[in-house]
Amino acid sequence: MSTLVIGDLHGCGDELGDLLTRARRERADARVILVGDLFTKGPKPELVVDLILDHRAQGRRMQLVCGNHDLRLLEVLRRRDAGAPLDALPVSEAIAIRLLQRADRLVAARRLLNEAAQCVCLRGNGWSVLHGGVIPELGLDATSDHDKIHLKAEPGETPWWEQYDGSDGLLIVGHKPLHEPLVVRRNGRPMVVNVDTGCAYGGSLTGYCIEDERFLQVASQQPEREGFTSEAVATAPQWASAGPFRMFSQRS
Numbered sequence: 001m002s003t004l005v006i007g008d009l010h011g012c013g014d015e016l017g018d019l020l021t022r023a024r025r026e027r028a029d030a031r032v033i034l035v036g037d038l039f040t041k042g043p044k045p046e047l048v049v050d051l052i053l054d055h056r057a058q059g060r061r062m063q064l065v066c067g068n069h070d071l072r073l074l075e076v077l078r079r080r081d082a083g084a085p086l087d088a089l090p091v092s093e094a095i096a097i098r099l100l101q102r103a104d105r106l107v108a109a110r111r112l113l114n115e116a117a118q119c120v121c122l123r124g125n126g127w128s129v130l131h132g133g134v135i136p137e138l139g140l141d142a143t144s145d146h147d148k149i150h151l152k153a154e155p156g157e158t159p160w161w162e163q164y165d166g167s168d169g170l171l172i173v174g175h176k177p178l179h180e181p182l183v184v185r186r187n188g189r190p191m192v193v194n195v196d197t198g199c200a201y202g203g204s205l206t207g208y209c210i211e212d213e214r215f216l217q218v219a220s221q222q223p224e225r226e227g228f229t230s231e232a233v234a235t236a237p238q239w240a241s242a243g244p245f246r247m248f249s250q251r252s
């Protein structure tokens with residue numbers, strides 16, 4: 001039994017299809033966990049819906065963990081329910097809603113968002129999957145749900161994973177787009193894995209197989225987003241597997 005954790009999709013349906021095809025070829029029985037941020041930003045949120053439902057219809061396991069953009073989209077849908085016109089809503093969410101509606105997938109998408117919102121952290125044997133991160137001084141249990149979903153180092157700040165001592169086991173997260181998947185190790189064992197490789201920004205879509213300590217990746221089909229640039233991160237700790245690494249950051 002293998003477990004594959006897939007990074008932030010952001011509506012990149014084609015890339016999810018490619019990655020699942022590869023995963024099934026190698027690990028037909030893999031349990032799949034999506035780390036959140038399912039629909040907004042990318043061009044094919046409706047395909048993400050279909051791929052999740054098809055995967056499950058074939059009797060395969062796929063679990064959803066809540067991302068900040070999933071909560072945002074749910075909130076915008078509530079505003080729309082309350083009568084706000086689409087034009088008055090934030091652009092990314094309005095586009096996703098329009099695409100889902102046009103494909104008649106909005107109801108199904110909302111059901112999936114509500115499901116994701118129920119799962120802030122998914123725990124396994126020696127590992128946990130969450131979207132954002134953990135406050136190192138507090139640990140997993142005492143970190144608020146909000147931080148578990150939203151925690152992210154801004155450019156110039158020290159990432160939380162540099163201070164994480166591994167006491168809550170392996171943490172697999174997304175939310176922080178990096179050019180390469182990140183593995184932070186202690187004593188040779190992975191302690192933090194970040195699978196967000198900026199698929200929606202022209203990077204790649206990454207899956208991490210927990211048992212094999214291995215990545216599966218497919219290239220993004222999206223153009224490199226304007227306003228995003230790669231910058232070296234000088235703060236990679238010595239015990240990280242590779243560093244310094246580059247990350248996407250939005251120019252302010």
Ligand SMILES: [Mn+2]
Binds near residue numbers: 008037131174175176
């Ligand atoms: Mn996110």
